[in-house]
Amino acid sequence: MITETINMKKVILPALLLISLAGSTQAQPVPTEDENIPYLVTFGGDACPSWGDDNFTQTFFFLIPEEHNEPVYIRVYNPGTGSPSIDEINGYWDTRVNFSIYGGDQAWSNPDAQETEPVGNYRSGNLLVSRTFGSEPEYLEKWYTFGPFNPMEGEYVEKFGGYILKVIAQGIEGDDGNLYRYYMSTETDRNVPVEGGNAFAYSYTFRLWNDPEQLSRIFPFIDEETVSLKVSNFDWDYDGEIRVVSTERQGKHLNVSGDDEWVVDEFDIFPEERGSTLDIQFHKLKAPVIRNNNVVINIRNQYGELQPFFVVPIGGIPQYKYSIGVRRRE
């Protein structure tokens, strides 16, 4: 009697990320166009966390596919503070932020490297290069290039199918907000993507758009062992709503934090969501418009393991597929 024409097909993703990474060509901007996040944020070490950075440190891991054997460069846009149109000043520019790049054994695999807080051996691996930026005019609103790096200088991780370079941005002193972006490039003086590359972080500190019509999003990949998630967000200033979307989830509402506070929301993962990417969307308040809002977010599973945010969503951005069911009226 009843014929269904919409046939929901869930995209089952492989546990290994290798296959998904191989098709990506837009990995290198961080944040990416899909994420639509204006800037990453790291405040100086003397700043107040209530300004939107809980620990003045942000760690990103860049993935270089093992098939890539040409040098790569890590480029940073606006690495220093002092840009009145980008950075966030507190009184006067007095902030210094250090960028350090690590490779080799333990760069990623050291447990401290995969935590949110800059404690223990979070700077594990071999330090390849380090540079601290202040408010030097020559770096404002410009790209600074680290490298070249031989991909094999990174830590080889089999499950990712490539080499990992770790980039730590850490506020050394001062209290201004440093807003910046990354790009992993094959060229020293321009942004040319590394085919199949990607980048991920376990804790994301970034700036929300001032325009309430802009939708920012991040893409955590949920491993096969995950049953439930705890999403922690910091200093959201009650600016709108966090919504979780997946192939199985039309839009789950999460509570947002207020000023200088953490809010944790816990929810169960559907079996079909295991081994797939979630789309966490940040819908800003239409009014009043909150400006210069810096926020932090991380996600842990039921074992307390942090789930990585990939700048290029593994398997693509999940789309919820509506499906109509019918039953007889009682």
Place this chain on the structure above:
Amino acid sequence: MCKKIITAGLILILACRLSGGQEFYSIERVPVSSESFDDFSPAFYRNGIAFTSNRTTSFLIARLTEEGENFFNIFYTEKEDEKGWKSPSMLSRELSSNFHDGPASFSADGNTVYFTRNIPARGRDEPRLGIFIASYINGSWRDITPFPYNSIDYNVGHPVISRDGKTLYFTSDMPGGYGGLDIYTCTIEGDAWGPPMNIGSTINSPGNEKFPFIHPNGRLYFSSDHNEKKSLDIYYSDYRNGEWMPPVPLPEPFNSDYDDFGYIAGENLDEGYFSSNREGSDNLYHFHSTFPLFTQCDSLKENDYCFIFYEKRGENVDTTGFYFEWDMGDGTIIHGLEAEHCFDTTGTYIITLNVMDKITGEVMTEMASYEFLLENIEQPYITSPDTAFVDESVTFDSRYTFLKNFQIEEFYWDMGDGTKYSGNIAEHAYEHPGEYIVTLGVTSSPDSPFGERKACVYKTIVILEEE
């Protein structure tokens, strides 16, 4: 009018349309029965039938009636295979006397026989009929005991015992009846038979009522010559509310212009035997129903065109951030997480779901569509009133039958009161109040692409007393 088709001289296939329904029976003479002898009054016994016959037996060949004919004895035969019957043999020497013996009736366990036997009459009168009872013990019939109400002054015969063994039906012309032979009953009371009870003038007439048969369902069959042609016809009567209903004659092919009697039927009334002299001598006839057997019928389900549409996984997640708009495909627009809708008729409807995001204000059209094929329930369908009055003509219609992959050949109606019809429509009037289960069966042609198939459905109709 009825039509009689004689095939090969032995097999009669008859079908007729009567005001009370159609008959779906085929009869054939039992092959062992011939014009050379008189065979009558069959009774179910073990795997075959016991019957009364004056056929020759080797050890009785020298003993004849005054007219030079064999005496009647009780014989037994059974089917050998699908085609043939075993040659009849005398059921038991112990049950054979120097005069006529038979008919007989057997208890449900087969270990007690009630049979008719000649007994001497008063003076020089013709011998009387009496009933005798015997028990089957260690391989032979023993303890032959006369029925206590046998008499030298009148006949008592044609016994038939009820399924529970407590009531004996028989015929007698004992004084106090309604004329000729009447049907009586005796009920066992402790170890003794209670007094004979005439079952009343509804059954008994000034003519002769004899050869009774009581079916396990309580229906009484008997034969009577109280009719215009003065020959025996078979009748039946149901016992309702403490009284026997007016007798109903069996139609052709059971009754003929000749003597038709000694009817017995199996559990489902779809097979049995009777005797008739329609071909000269008394012969045994086997009948079986040609009405298809429909089993495991479902109760009729009413078609319902009302449904609830929903977003399948919306129940599992937070849907408060969205509005749903449903286009039901028939011009109806419904807002809400679920859409409850009753369609006017069957058909194919394209259901589409539009979604509005409350936060962004974005309207997402046709996020899902659903081709909804609304059909009637696949079943034979009976259109009829649920209630009617006695003797009110009721129409039963099959027009809304919906069966896929089914090339309907014929509709069959079982009205629940023993009446049967074929055809798209059945017009029927019930004679008695009560609840009747009406069954509609459908057959397909064996030559259809989907082979020979059956489907059936039933519904209950309540018949009320006339106001």
